[in-house]
Amino acid sequence: xxxxxxxxxxxxxxxxxxxxxxxxxxxxxxxxxxxxxxxxxxxxxxxxxxxxxxxxxxxxxxxxxxxxxxxxxxxxxxxxxxxxxxxxxxxxxxxxxxxxxxxxxxxxxxxxxxxxxxxxxxxxxxxxxxxxxxxxxxxxxxxxxxxxxxxxxxxxxxxxxxxxxxxxxxxxxxxxxxxxxxxxxxxxxxxxxxxxxxxxxxxxxxxxxxxxxxxxxxxxxxxxxxxx
Numbered sequence: 001x002x003x004x005x006x007x008x009x010x011x012x013x014x015x016x017x018x019x020x021x022x023x024x025x026x027x028x029x030x031x032x033x034x035x036x037x038x039x040x041x042x043x044x045x046x047x048x049x050x051x052x053x054x055x056x057x058x059x060x061x062x063x064x065x066x067x068x069x070x071x072x073x074x075x076x077x078x079x080x081x082x083x084x085x086x087x088x089x090x091x092x093x094x095x096x097x098x099x100x101x102x103x104x105x106x107x108x109x110x111x112x113x114x115x116x117x118x119x120x121x122x123x124x125x126x127x128x129x130x131x132x133x134x135x136x137x138x139x140x141x142x143x144x145x146x147x148x149x150x151x152x153x154x155x156x157x158x159x160x161x162x163x164x165x166x167x168x169x170x171x172x173x174x175x176x177x178x179x180x181x182x183x184x185x186x187x188x189x190x191x192x193x194x195x196x197x198x199x200x201x202x203x204x205x206x207x208x209x210x211x212x213x214x215x216x217x218x219x220x221x222x223x224x225x226x227x228x
Contacts, residue, residue, distance in 0.1 A: 031131045031139065034173045038127040038222065043163035044119030045156060053077060054113045056121060057084045057151035057185050059104035060130030061138025065212030066107045068199030069129045069219055074228045075116025080108040081191040081198070084151050085183065093192055099143040106151065108188050116226075118157055122150075122164050124226065126178075128219045133176040139211050148178075151185035158182065 060066045063081040070079040083091050086103030096103045111121060126132050130148060131139075138146045152158045161182050169177055198205075199212050220227045 032133045032174050032176055034127055035171075036222065038123060039167065039171060039173065040123055041117075041119030041160060041164045042167050043160055044117050045113070045160065047115070047117055048113040051112055051114050053110055054118070055108060055110045055153050056118070056157055057082075057106050057108050057153075057188050058121075058125050058129070059084065059106040059147060059149040059151070059181075060125065060132070061105070061134075061146045061148075062141055062207075062211070063105040063107050063191065063195065064198040064208065065215050066125075066129050067197070068212055069124065069215050070107060070109050070121075071197075071200070072216065072219060072227055073111075073116065073121070073124055074226055075112050075120075077110045077112060078108075079110075081195045082106055082108055083189045083191060084108075084185060084187065085149055085181075089187070089189075091189055093195065096145050097143075099145050102144070103189075104145055104147050104149050105191075106149070106188065108190075118160050119164065120226065122161060124219065124223065125150075126164070126168060126180075128215050128222060130215075131174075132178045132180045133174050135179045147181060149181040149183065151183055151188070153185055158184070 058066060067079045067081045070076050083096050083103040084106040086101040088101050091101050091103050095101050096105065109121065132148045134148065136142065136144045136147050150161045152161060165178050165180060165182070168174065199208050202208055203213065
């Protein structure tokens with residue numbers, strides 16, 4: 001279990017995590033890079049004619065980096081770190097970190113469908129926010145609480161997500177199959193305040209430097225028209 005005050009905050013432990021990640025990567029179980037340019041979703045909803053709000057909850061490892069990415073996506077109103085997909089009410093970081101509650105560290109993304117399509121949300125999620133081929137891990141973090149998951153809010157989101165995964169796998173965009181869970185959103189619980197905007201507030205944290213700032217850089221490089 002990682003503590004935000006110890007495991008994530010101390011440079012020594014973060015460096016150890018980084019070299020552990022490198023060792024795992026060397027035996028073929030580490031992060032996979034996608035083929036570029038990353039494809040848009042063939043099945044997508046058109047931009048809405050009027051402004052509005054729509055929500056989806058996305059999990060992809062530590063929520064710090066996922067939140068940081070989506071805070072930079074044009075058309076996103078808010079990105080909130082929290083917990084979803086578990087079987088107890090009102091979970092906290094310490095209990096979720098045990099891996100026994102069934103929750104995943106997640107981000108509640110609220111966006112304007114007149115400015116950004118759901119397919120575009122997923123394109124960013126699958127390409128730069130995390131590696132969707134890693135099962136129950138992401139970088140140095142392991143356990144089901146770090147799984148890749150889309151918790152959809154409606155059937156249209158579900159259909160687009162399923163179609164996009166099939167599209168990416170068929171095109172072999174990644175060297176391994178995508179393992180992202182696609183499930184209905186039952187509940188989302190906001191994480192503790194010290195987790196909110198962590199990347200923005202702690203850009204020099206070694207964990208952020210090694211694991212999350214590269215996501216922001218890749219987003220800005222690969223999708224400059226979407227970055228804000």
